Amino acid sequence: MSHNTYIYMFVMAATTYLIRVLPLTLIRKEIKNITIRSFLYYVPYVTLAVMTFPAILEATQTVWSALVALLIAIFLAWFGQSLFVVSVSSCVTVFLVELLLIH
Secondary structure: OHHHHHHHHHHHHHHHHHHHHHHHHHHOOOOOOOOHHHHHHHHHHHHHHHHHHHHHHHHOOOOOHHHHHHHHHHHHHOOOOOOOOOHHHHHHHHHHHHHHHHH
Protein backbone atom coordinates (compact mmCIF):
# COMPACT_ATOMS: atom_id res chain seq x y z
CA MET A 1 0.00 0.00 0.00
CA SER A 2 1.12 3.48 -0.68
CA HIS A 3 1.81 6.12 1.93
CA ASN A 4 -1.39 7.97 1.00
CA THR A 5 -3.51 4.91 1.67
CA TYR A 6 -2.38 4.83 5.30
CA ILE A 7 -3.16 8.53 5.65
CA TYR A 8 -6.66 8.00 4.23
CA MET A 9 -7.27 5.06 6.55
CA PHE A 10 -6.10 7.06 9.56
CA VAL A 11 -8.34 10.02 8.68
CA MET A 12 -11.36 7.74 8.22
CA ALA A 13 -10.70 5.93 11.51
CA ALA A 14 -10.17 9.18 13.41
CA THR A 15 -13.34 10.69 11.95
CA THR A 16 -15.41 7.64 12.82
CA TYR A 17 -13.97 7.53 16.32
CA LEU A 18 -14.52 11.24 16.97
CA ILE A 19 -18.12 11.15 15.74
CA ARG A 20 -18.89 8.42 18.27
CA VAL A 21 -16.80 9.60 21.22
CA LEU A 22 -17.29 13.38 21.20
CA PRO A 23 -21.02 13.35 22.00
CA LEU A 24 -20.37 11.00 24.93
CA THR A 25 -17.62 13.19 26.35
CA LEU A 26 -19.04 16.65 25.65
CA ILE A 27 -22.70 16.12 26.50
CA ARG A 28 -23.01 14.84 30.06
CA LYS A 29 -26.53 15.97 30.95
CA GLU A 30 -29.91 15.34 29.39
CA ILE A 31 -30.64 17.22 26.16
CA LYS A 32 -33.66 19.45 26.77
CA ASN A 33 -33.75 21.33 23.48
CA ILE A 34 -36.80 20.04 21.58
CA THR A 35 -35.24 20.69 18.16
CA ILE A 36 -32.09 18.72 18.90
CA ARG A 37 -34.07 15.90 20.54
CA SER A 38 -36.36 15.58 17.52
CA PHE A 39 -33.35 15.66 15.19
CA LEU A 40 -31.65 12.87 17.13
CA TYR A 41 -34.89 10.88 17.22
CA TYR A 42 -35.12 10.76 13.41
CA VAL A 43 -31.43 10.12 12.63
CA PRO A 44 -31.72 6.27 12.63
CA TYR A 45 -34.78 6.33 10.36
CA VAL A 46 -33.15 8.70 7.89
CA THR A 47 -29.96 6.65 7.86
CA LEU A 48 -31.88 3.47 7.17
CA ALA A 49 -33.87 5.15 4.39
CA VAL A 50 -30.74 6.57 2.75
CA MET A 51 -29.11 3.14 2.72
CA THR A 52 -32.22 1.25 1.61
CA PHE A 53 -33.72 3.46 -1.12
CA PRO A 54 -30.90 3.11 -3.70
CA ALA A 55 -30.83 -0.65 -3.10
CA ILE A 56 -34.56 -0.86 -3.80
CA LEU A 57 -34.16 0.83 -7.17
CA GLU A 58 -31.14 -1.24 -8.22
CA ALA A 59 -32.33 -4.67 -7.05
CA THR A 60 -34.60 -5.36 -10.02
CA GLN A 61 -34.03 -5.66 -13.75
CA THR A 62 -35.91 -2.44 -14.49
CA VAL A 63 -36.36 0.69 -12.43
CA TRP A 64 -40.06 0.72 -13.30
CA SER A 65 -40.79 -2.53 -11.51
CA ALA A 66 -38.92 -1.25 -8.46
CA LEU A 67 -40.86 2.02 -8.46
CA VAL A 68 -44.23 0.27 -8.79
CA ALA A 69 -43.33 -2.16 -5.99
CA LEU A 70 -42.14 0.72 -3.81
CA LEU A 71 -45.42 2.57 -4.32
CA ILE A 72 -47.40 -0.57 -3.51
CA ALA A 73 -45.30 -1.11 -0.37
CA ILE A 74 -45.78 2.48 0.78
CA PHE A 75 -49.54 2.25 0.16
CA LEU A 76 -49.90 -1.02 2.08
CA ALA A 77 -47.68 0.12 4.95
CA TRP A 78 -49.57 3.40 5.20
CA PHE A 79 -52.80 1.49 5.74
CA GLY A 80 -51.30 -0.69 8.47
CA GLN A 81 -50.53 -3.97 6.74
CA SER A 82 -47.94 -6.24 8.32
CA LEU A 83 -44.34 -6.38 7.17
CA PHE A 84 -44.94 -9.84 5.74
CA VAL A 85 -47.88 -8.66 3.60
CA VAL A 86 -45.92 -5.61 2.42
CA SER A 87 -42.83 -7.61 1.45
CA VAL A 88 -44.74 -10.42 -0.29
CA SER A 89 -46.87 -7.89 -2.19
CA SER A 90 -43.75 -6.02 -3.28
CA CYS A 91 -42.10 -9.22 -4.52
CA VAL A 92 -45.20 -10.28 -6.42
CA THR A 93 -45.48 -6.79 -7.91
CA VAL A 94 -41.88 -6.89 -9.14
CA PHE A 95 -42.44 -10.32 -10.64
CA LEU A 96 -45.62 -9.29 -12.48
CA VAL A 97 -44.31 -5.95 -13.74
CA GLU A 98 -41.09 -7.48 -15.03
CA LEU A 99 -43.07 -10.33 -16.60
CA LEU A 100 -45.20 -7.77 -18.45
CA LEU A 101 -42.32 -5.46 -19.42
CA ILE A 102 -39.80 -8.06 -20.54
CA HIS A 103 -42.09 -10.37 -22.51
